[in-house]
Amino acid sequence: MNAMSNAIWIFTRISSLLSTIQSENSKHTATFRLYKFELFDQGKEWYAAKKVCTDRDSWLVEINDLETYEAVRNLTREDIWIGLNFLPKYKWLWNEEGELRFSKWDSTSPKKYETKFNNQCVRQFASTGLWRNHDCKPGYKYVCQSDLITISTTPTTRSLKSGESIDVKLHITSYDGNVNVDVRNQDNGKIKTVTTSNISSSNPSTTLTINIGPIEVSSTTISYKFEARPQGNNHQLYSRIVTLKLVVSDKCDSKPCMDRENCKFTLKAPYYKCSCQPAYTGSNCEGRRFINNTANTCKYHVNLHDEKAFADSNSTCRELGGEVAMMKTTIIQDLVGSQIISQYGTNGTTIEFWIGGYKVNDSWIWVDGTAVSISEENSKLPGALDGKTRIMFLSSYLNGERNSMRWFATDKNVKIGYICEIAVIDVCSPSPCMYSGTCVFVGCQKICKCLKGFDGKYCEIGINSTIVISVTCVGIGIAVALIAFWIIRKMRNRNVETQSKQRSNDISIASPYQTTFVSSPSCSKPNELESPYTYDNDTTCYQEPTPTINETDNTVKTYENINS
Structure with a gap:
């Protein structure tokens, strides 16, 4: 039951509040100078009346000169609250902040403020139009004052980079019809005018979005002004201005150029230019x-x-x-x-x-x-x-x-x-290295890493520790044919085994597969012996076999580590 009662109470309260807000419509209005006056005939305490005005982007009426006083008297001859009140330890102020520069006190006022009387609020009397301070609690009618045109934007400070554009959202209220909005740059030069089209007496507020840019300045802070004024020539000349502060950082602030290079702001995209050192190139000296x-x-x-x-x-x-x-x-x-x-x-x-x-x-x-x-x-x-x-x-x-x-x-x-x-290219292709040497490059220079047993710029020189088999001409064909012929002949002449053994011992050959041929005219001829084949001294010759070292590791050419 308690939950149901609470729900009913909340619903009743909200309905009452909505009804109050909806009923707070002005009874009479008037325009004066740059302002609009609205008379509300539903009596309220001073602070409640002030809140209604504030919620409507206005304020309790402030009377700062005789002309304004007379404009309010022309609007109403009834008792009304005005925006003047006394702040203890301070003085009489308009809406708790504006200086009092004009007054219409009656002969008995202002009375000394006393807490027990709460006489810090001011009422303008209907009969005389004079002012008197007294208790703030009685309900009186009141007048709200507002600008005929208001213009604002949030936030009022924006940050962007040189060359960028931004959208500025303006909140505009006009009780004088549609308005023109002039956009002025940091030099106060008008760069464009934008017009509202949907403001009416029943809907005096609108939102207008204006694009400005690109902002083509170097790192600095500049201001743009948006000035709203009535349309047409029959209106009183007045306007309202909101200022937008732009904090501009140019492209050079993000250091697009490589380290220690100079960056300069430019008026054209990309809005910077790098001055590269002679050793570097590219738009960012990259x-x-x-x-x-x-x-x-x-x-x-x-x-x-x-x-x-x-x-x-x-x-x-x-x-x-x-x-x-x-x-x-x-x-x-x-x-x-x-x-x-x-x-x-x-x-x-x-x-x-x-x-x-x-x-x-x-x-x-x-x-x-x-x-x-x-x-x-x-x-x-x-x-x-x-x-x-x-x-x-x-x-x-x-x-x-x-x-x-x-x-x-x-x-x-x-x-x-x-x-x-x-x-720029693979300097080791094709490789110049002989006898399975490995080609490597140092900078643009190529060098050969030779197998053990070889030396020379291209590994073309054999070392004595290895038998070099270098049969590279037609002599190899002749050698193979002679060996085959010798084998066949040997098989056919088994009956002369003793003679063959003696020949083998004389020339230290256990089998024909141990015979080594080299393509070198400088090698020695065999001893005088009988043989079933002949030799071509220009291409192939016989050489006594020597022990072979079976090493395949690369010979590494070294030089001192100059980076240490």
Whole structure:
């Protein structure tokens, strides 16, 4: 039962409240200056009347001059609450905040505020139109005052990036019909006018969405103004303005350019421009700049911007798929030199770059393990390799001109620019390595890793520890035919077994499969012996067998770890 009683009470209360709200319609209205006055004839306490006005986006009427006083008297000659009241410890204020600048007190007012009388509210008398302060509880009629036009937006501060546009939602109320809304930019220049179309006396409020942008300024805070004014020429000239603050951050604030590159705001999309260092390229300086050789097999990266020690430079080149560049020929150095001038100019301060040469004991070698020739044909190449330091670099120090870069040497921990070489194609295809050697590439250089028992640039040299079988011409066909013929003859002449054994002992051959043939004109002839086949001295010869070492491991060419 209690639950049912509570539900009935709540329903009754809500119905009563809705009825009260619906019944609070103004009896008379009037416009004055930029305001609308509404008279409500249902008597209420002062604070209840104030709340009704506030809920209608208005306020209890404020009378700040004689003209306003007369406009209110013309609206009603009845007793009404006005918006003036007294705040203890403060003073008389309009709606608890506005200064009192005009008054119409009767001869006995204002009376001293006393708590027991609660005489802090002001009533305007019907008969005289004068004001008197007294108790706030009696119910009197009241007048609400509101702007003829109101305009607002939420929030009043927005953030966006340069080049972006935003939609601004405006809440507009007009008791003077539809309005025009002028949009003004940060320079107070009108950029557009938008018109409402659905405001009426029964529906004075609407929502208007206006797009502004793109906002083409760099990082700053600017303001846009939205000014609502009546349509037509017959209306009194007045307006209401709401200001929207825009906090603009440009594209450069997000650092789109690579680290240590310069970013500048622009008025066109993408609203920024990266000023790349000469070693980099791309809209965001995200790509490295390369120059290819004439054969398009190798590319070079010249970088003065990111100064590094030698080990770090070599690591960077390896991350790019290459090595610190080896200036093995004048063609390579001329190509790199032209790129240095293209990126950094012909003249200027001394510039220095790591290149891939280092010193082991008293010998200079390239990072691929090959020897450095100090006496190059082109006199530009040799510089001041003083023999005391270990790593080679390219410098314009000698004459200050960058079209004559020379080699120098310094400590590996010095931080300077660097030059990388990266293979564009597979330099090991096809492999130049002989006798199952493995081709590997270092930068754009290819080297062969030979099986044990072989040596040479392409593993073409055999070592004595292994019998080299190198039958590469028609002599192999002759040898095979002779062996087959010899086997058949032996099977047919079993009756001469003793003679055959003696022949075998003389030439130290247990079986014909141990006979070794090499395609070399320098090998020795066999001892004088009887044989069922002959020899072609130009192609194939017989060699006494020697012990064979069955090793297949690769021989690893090593050189000092210069990155340690």
